[in-house]
Amino acid sequence: MTESLSITATSVDPGLLSLPWNVPLGEWPSTAIVSLPKGLSRHLVRFSSLSGKVIAVKETTAEMARREYDMLGNLARLDVPCVERVAVIAGRKDADGNPLPAALVTAHLKFSLPYRALFTQVLRPNTAARLVDALAVLLVRLHNVGFFWGDVSLSNTLFRRDAGSFAAYLVDAETGELHERGLTRGQRLHDLDVAHTNIAGEIMDLAAGGRLEGGIDAVAIADGIVSSYHSLWGALTDQETFSVDETWRITERVQRLNALGFDIDELSIQTTPDGATVSIQPKVVDAGHHQRRLLRLTGLDVEENQARRLLNDLDEFRARISRLGADEEMVAHEWLTRVFEPVVKAIPFELRSKLEPAEVFHQVLEHRWYMSQARGRSVPLAEVLTSYIDDVLRHRRDEATVMGPVTETVSIPVIRDGVAPADDEDEDVDWRDLV
Numbered sequence: 001m002t003e004s005l006s007i008t009a010t011s012v013d014p015g016l017l018s019l020p021w022n023v024p025l026g027e028w029p030s031t032a033i034v035s036l037p038k039g040l041s042r043h044l045v046r047f048s049s050l051s052g053k054v055i056a057v058k059e060t061t062a063e064m065a066r067r068e069y070d071m072l073g074n075l076a077r078l079d080v081p082c083v084e085r086v087a088v089i090a091g092r093k094d095a096d097g098n099p100l101p102a103a104l105v106t107a108h109l110k111f112s113l114p115y116r117a118l119f120t121q122v123l124r125p126n127t128a129a130r131l132v133d134a135l136a137v138l139l140v141r142l143h144n145v146g147f148f149w150g151d152v153s154l155s156n157t158l159f160r161r162d163a164g165s166f167a168a169y170l171v172d173a174e175t176g177e178l179h180e181r182g183l184t185r186g187q188r189l190h191d192l193d194v195a196h197t198n199i200a201g202e203i204m205d206l207a208a209g210g211r212l213e214g215g216i217d218a219v220a221i222a223d224g225i226v227s228s229y230h231s232l233w234g235a236l237t238d239q240e241t242f243s244v245d246e247t248w249r250i251t252e253r254v255q256r257l258n259a260l261g262f263d264i265d266e267l268s269i270q271t272t273p274d275g276a277t278v279s280i281q282p283k284v285v286d287a288g289h290h291q292r293r294l295l296r297l298t299g300l301d302v303e304e305n306q307a308r309r310l311l312n313d314l315d316e317f318r319a320r321i322s323r324l325g326a327d328e329e330m331v332a333h334e335w336l337t338r339v340f341e342p343v344v345k346a347i348p349f350e351l352r353s354k355l356e357p358a359e360v361f362h363q364v365l366e367h368r369w370y371m372s373q374a375r376g377r378s379v380p381l382a383e384v385l386t387s388y389i390d391d392v393l394r395h396r397r398d399e400a401t402v403m404g405p406v407t408e409t410v411s412i413p414v415i416r417d418g419v420a421p422a423d424d425e426d427e428d429v430d431w432r433d434l435v
Helices: 014-018 062-077 125-144 185-208 216-238 248-259 289-298 304-320 330-346 358-376 381-391
Strands: 007-008 045-050 053-062 085-090 101-109 157-160 163-171 240-243 263-271 277-287
Touching: 053 062, 053 381, 062 085, 062 101, 085 381, 125 157, 125 185, 125 216, 125 277, 157 304, 163 304, 185 216, 216 248, 216 277, 240 248, 248 263, 248 277, 263 289, 289 304, 304 330, 304 358, 330 358, 330 381, 358 381
Parallel strands: none
Antiparallel strands: 007 085, 045 053, 053 101, 085 101, 157 163, 240 277, 263 277
């Protein structure tokens, strides 16, 4: 029953019409549902398949669905990490002609997980801290473009692995507001206070369910977003004043922001009337410094920390082959074809949905470092690949689209004495914890 439907989309997938919009979302048949872990939500959310891809369907009012659809489009144009909008479905009616709620359709973010799916038996302190740090970076990026979230939480965020860290993506923009002139300090601190309260509550909820490692202080974990946020916001926006003979500090400020993964597109520079001192303050700052450089050199579009890791290997490759004076693009192409692509292509086809190629490459480099440290010599890459595939990658769950209950997870098996643990012994670990 599709004749009364109103579909809003930038491009309509014909497959949308085949979904059972005349049935309440909670009653959709199993044939229309894809089982994925999801975060907590005030609205009913279900995952479904659309033309070979996974979509998220959320029931809400027509007004709220359209508002959030428009907001996600604006955030995407501002290059903010968020889920991709697909469509708004309004005018739904059941078989008896009774009205049904409108639906917002978004694309499922591949290789992403809700925070509850990023641990196994218990949440470890290191994992919790990395999640909070990732959310702090996302919040700074949102505030930097004038977006007031209003409901900052781990539940409203998806996380993707990013070379030992996590990258956070906004999922729920329902309460958000976009202010062209930027946010006031009060608005920013309100968002930060909401984040602190929600995170503490979410961690306490895990503790109540016995899914928090003993000794973890939920409030201390929540405090982490406050300190991380203020540190990064200060680095991006603080004004510096120095004497006129210290102009090298301008370059130092730019390099410091580049190291954090940001580019300065506009910088305010002012001198005092007597010309004795200079003040500088970033005006327009864009995230993705390393992402843009790697994309320009290789065409690889990856997360920021992954890009940083790959660029480090590219620079080391350039030094090894003694072509420091060679054209950077030519060396990058050689690294891509001689180093990166052979590693990715060596992964068996049935294992390629475990992790993104860039994350696999990062983990192979880490695995090589630990093997070399253990043996006291450099280990050939071919041997490292075999060990990584057999001892690590085969024991992971697929992350392209993780199937299973909310509390199930994907974890990195700890390799001890060359032996991977049984499935029920998996631990969520940072690669730096491996021995």
